[in-house]
Amino acid sequence: MKKILLAFGCLIFLISSCSKKQNIPTLSYIEEPHSFSQPNEAVITHMDLDINVDFNNEMIHGKASYLIKSNEASQIILDSKFLTIENVQADGKDTSFSLGEFDKQLGNPLKIDINKHTKRITVFYKTTNKTEALQWLKPQQTTDKTHPFLFTQGQAILTRTWIPIQDSPQIRITYNAKVQVPSQLMAVMSAENPKSKTPDGHYSFKMAQPIPPYLIALAVGDIEYKAISNRTGIYAEKSMVEKAHYEFSDMENMVASAEALYGKYAWEQFDVIVLPPSFPFGGMENPRLTFATPTVIAGDKSLTSLIAHELAHSWSGNLVTNATWDDFWLNEGFTVYFEMRIMEALYGKDRANMLARIGRQDLEEEIEGFKDAPDETKLKLNLKGRNPDDGMNSIAYDKGYLFLRTLEETAGRENFDIFLKNYFQKHAFSTINTEKFVDFLNENLLEKYNIAFNTDAWIYTAGIPDNQAIISSDKFKTVEKTIQQFVKTNIVDKTLTEGWTTQEWVHFVRNFPNDIKTGHLAMIDNAFNLTNSNNSYIAMVWYEQAINHNYRGNNIDTKIEEFLIRVGRRWYVSTIYKAFKRNDKTDEALAIYKKARSNYHAVTANTIDDLLGYN
Incomplete structure (x- = not known):
C-alpha cells in the first residue's frame, strides 16, 4: 500500500511540475545581434507607459512598466541608449540594476535583478539631449509656425533611445500609455487615438494587438483630425489638413482593395499624420497611425503610392514581421509587391508598371554603388556589428519585389495570391526569418505545384539572377x-x-x-x-x-x-x-x-x- 501511495504521490508531483513548466516560455527566440535582451531567459509581454513631454527642457520623463515572463531567471535585460535611468522596481519594490558597457550602435544593456516569481518591472527614466529617436521642433520649423512639435522615429533600433525596452523586432508587446503634454497641443500614438484635443493635455492610449518595439510611436503638436471614412482619416497642422485630406482621399479605397487581395485589415483604424518636413522618411508604418512626410502632398494624388506602401505594411511588416534586421527584405520586398498590386487595382497596370520600372532603375543604381561590396546585394544580410540602417536600401525593397514578382510570374498570379494570403494568415502577429520563409515557400507553393525555382540564388547570392521578371512600360x-x-x-x-x-x-x-x-x-x-x-x-x-x-x-x-x-x-x-x-x-x-x-x-x-x- 505504501508503494502504491508513494507512486501516486510521485505522479502528482510530476503532473504538478509539468503544469508549472507550462508557464515558462519555450526557447523560441533566435539570436538577434542588435539587441542586448535575452528573451529566452526573461521577456516583456506588455508595457504601461506613463510620461510627461517637457518642451521647455526638450525632455521626456516618467516610467515604463512591463509585465514579464521569466524562465526562472535572476535578471532581465533591456536595451537603453542615451537615457538617464533613475530607479527600477520589481513588483513594486526597489531592485538593483546596472548599465553595462556602452556600444556605439546598441547603447547599454540595462540589467535588472529579478527572482523567479517576478511578474512586473518598472523603470523610472528620462531622455537626454543625445536621444536619437526624438526630434524637437521649434515653432518656426513647423508648417504653421505657431507651436512646437515633437515626433519619434523608432525604426530600426532607436526606440531604446526614448524608452528603455527590449528593442528587438522579434519581441511583440501590447501597450497602454498615459502622456501629459502642454494643453494647447495634441498627442497621438501608434494606438487608439483621440480625434480632438483634451482641455488639460492628458491623453490615454491603448494598443491591443502585440507589436514590435520599433513600431511604438508618438507625435505631439498643434494638429487636427479630419475623417475620410469611418476607419480612415488625416491628422495634420491646420494649414495642411484640407490639402492632405484631398491628397489622401482614396485611403478607404486602398484599404478595401488591400483586403480584397490578402484578407481583413487587422488594426481597425488606418489614419495618417502629415508631419513637418524634417521627418526623415517618406512614411513610417506605425500601426493605426502612419507617419508621413509632407513631400508627398503634390496636389494631384500622384505620389500616393507611398500611402499604399505604408498600408501594405499593415500585413507585411506589422502583421508578419522580420525576426531580425538581417531579414529586412521580408518586410520591404513583400510591401513593395503588395503596394504595386494595390496601385494596379486602383489606377491600372500602366501606373503600377511605371512605379515598378522606376524601382528597377533604383535597383540598378544601388547594385552599381555596391560593385566593390557585392555581398551587400544579397537579400539575406549579415549586419552584426553594424547599424541595421545599412540594410535599408533598394536591395531590400526593389530586389525583394523583383524576386516576388518573378515568383508570381512563374507560379501564376492566382496560385501566388493564394500562397500570400495563406502566408499572412498563418503567421499573423508573429515574426519570421528568411530560413523559415523559404521552408514555407517550398511547402506551400513550389512543391505544392511542382515548380522549379532558384530561390537560393535570389536570396543568398549577389546581384540579380537571369530569370528575373522583365518590367516594361510603353509610356x-x-x-x-x-x-x-x-x-x-x-x-x-x-x-x-x-x-x-x-x-x-x-x-x-x-x-x-x-x-x-x-x-x-x-x-x-x-x-x-x-x-x-x-x-x-x-x-x-x-x-x-x-x-x-x-x-x-x-x-x-x-x-x-x-x-x-x-x-x-x-x-x-x-x-x-x-x-x-x-x-x-x-x-x-x-x-x-x-x-x-x-x-x-x-x-x-x-x-x-x-x-x-x-x-
Missing part, C-alpha cells in the same frame, strides 16, 4: 522618344508632355543623355520651370541632374539650398548631397549642410555626416 518608351526629339531638334514641344504623371516626369529627367548640354537643360527649364516645381520628387531628380551637368540657370543654386534646408527626407537630401560629392563639389555641399543640419532628424543627419565626412 516610358514614349518619354524616352520625347527626350531624343527635344535634344535632336533643340525644340520643346509641350504638347508631347500633356497629361504626364509624376512618374513620367521623373523618368524624363532621370534619363537625360550623359552628354546633354547645359543649353538643352536651360531650354527644358524655361519650358517647364522644373527648378521651381512644387512636386518635391520632380524637384529632387531635377536638382540631381543640374548638379551632374553643372546647370546654373534660373537661380537654381538658391533653390537647391532652400530645398535642402527645408526638406529632411533622407532619400531626397542624400540623393542631392551624393550628386555634389560625385561631381567634386563637396565644399558646396558642406556649406549648405552646415545651415541645414539642425533641421534634420538624427536618422538623416547621421547618414549625411558619414557621406560628407562632417564632424
Whole structure:
C-alpha cells in the first residue's frame, strides 16, 4: 500500500511540475545581434507607459512598466541608449540594476535583478539631449509656425533611445500609455487615438494587438483630425489638413482593395499624420497611425503610392514581421509587391508598371554603388556589428519585389495570391526569418505545384539572377522618344508632355543623355520651370541632374539650398548631397549642410555626416 501511495504521490508531483513548466516560455527566440535582451531567459509581454513631454527642457520623463515572463531567471535585460535611468522596481519594490558597457550602435544593456516569481518591472527614466529617436521642433520649423512639435522615429533600433525596452523586432508587446503634454497641443500614438484635443493635455492610449518595439510611436503638436471614412482619416497642422485630406482621399479605397487581395485589415483604424518636413522618411508604418512626410502632398494624388506602401505594411511588416534586421527584405520586398498590386487595382497596370520600372532603375543604381561590396546585394544580410540602417536600401525593397514578382510570374498570379494570403494568415502577429520563409515557400507553393525555382540564388547570392521578371512600360518608351526629339531638334514641344504623371516626369529627367548640354537643360527649364516645381520628387531628380551637368540657370543654386534646408527626407537630401560629392563639389555641399543640419532628424543627419565626412 505504501508503494502504491508513494507512486501516486510521485505522479502528482510530476503532473504538478509539468503544469508549472507550462508557464515558462519555450526557447523560441533566435539570436538577434542588435539587441542586448535575452528573451529566452526573461521577456516583456506588455508595457504601461506613463510620461510627461517637457518642451521647455526638450525632455521626456516618467516610467515604463512591463509585465514579464521569466524562465526562472535572476535578471532581465533591456536595451537603453542615451537615457538617464533613475530607479527600477520589481513588483513594486526597489531592485538593483546596472548599465553595462556602452556600444556605439546598441547603447547599454540595462540589467535588472529579478527572482523567479517576478511578474512586473518598472523603470523610472528620462531622455537626454543625445536621444536619437526624438526630434524637437521649434515653432518656426513647423508648417504653421505657431507651436512646437515633437515626433519619434523608432525604426530600426532607436526606440531604446526614448524608452528603455527590449528593442528587438522579434519581441511583440501590447501597450497602454498615459502622456501629459502642454494643453494647447495634441498627442497621438501608434494606438487608439483621440480625434480632438483634451482641455488639460492628458491623453490615454491603448494598443491591443502585440507589436514590435520599433513600431511604438508618438507625435505631439498643434494638429487636427479630419475623417475620410469611418476607419480612415488625416491628422495634420491646420494649414495642411484640407490639402492632405484631398491628397489622401482614396485611403478607404486602398484599404478595401488591400483586403480584397490578402484578407481583413487587422488594426481597425488606418489614419495618417502629415508631419513637418524634417521627418526623415517618406512614411513610417506605425500601426493605426502612419507617419508621413509632407513631400508627398503634390496636389494631384500622384505620389500616393507611398500611402499604399505604408498600408501594405499593415500585413507585411506589422502583421508578419522580420525576426531580425538581417531579414529586412521580408518586410520591404513583400510591401513593395503588395503596394504595386494595390496601385494596379486602383489606377491600372500602366501606373503600377511605371512605379515598378522606376524601382528597377533604383535597383540598378544601388547594385552599381555596391560593385566593390557585392555581398551587400544579397537579400539575406549579415549586419552584426553594424547599424541595421545599412540594410535599408533598394536591395531590400526593389530586389525583394523583383524576386516576388518573378515568383508570381512563374507560379501564376492566382496560385501566388493564394500562397500570400495563406502566408499572412498563418503567421499573423508573429515574426519570421528568411530560413523559415523559404521552408514555407517550398511547402506551400513550389512543391505544392511542382515548380522549379532558384530561390537560393535570389536570396543568398549577389546581384540579380537571369530569370528575373522583365518590367516594361510603353509610356516610358514614349518619354524616352520625347527626350531624343527635344535634344535632336533643340525644340520643346509641350504638347508631347500633356497629361504626364509624376512618374513620367521623373523618368524624363532621370534619363537625360550623359552628354546633354547645359543649353538643352536651360531650354527644358524655361519650358517647364522644373527648378521651381512644387512636386518635391520632380524637384529632387531635377536638382540631381543640374548638379551632374553643372546647370546654373534660373537661380537654381538658391533653390537647391532652400530645398535642402527645408526638406529632411533622407532619400531626397542624400540623393542631392551624393550628386555634389560625385561631381567634386563637396565644399558646396558642406556649406549648405552646415545651415541645414539642425533641421534634420538624427536618422538623416547621421547618414549625411558619414557621406560628407562632417564632424
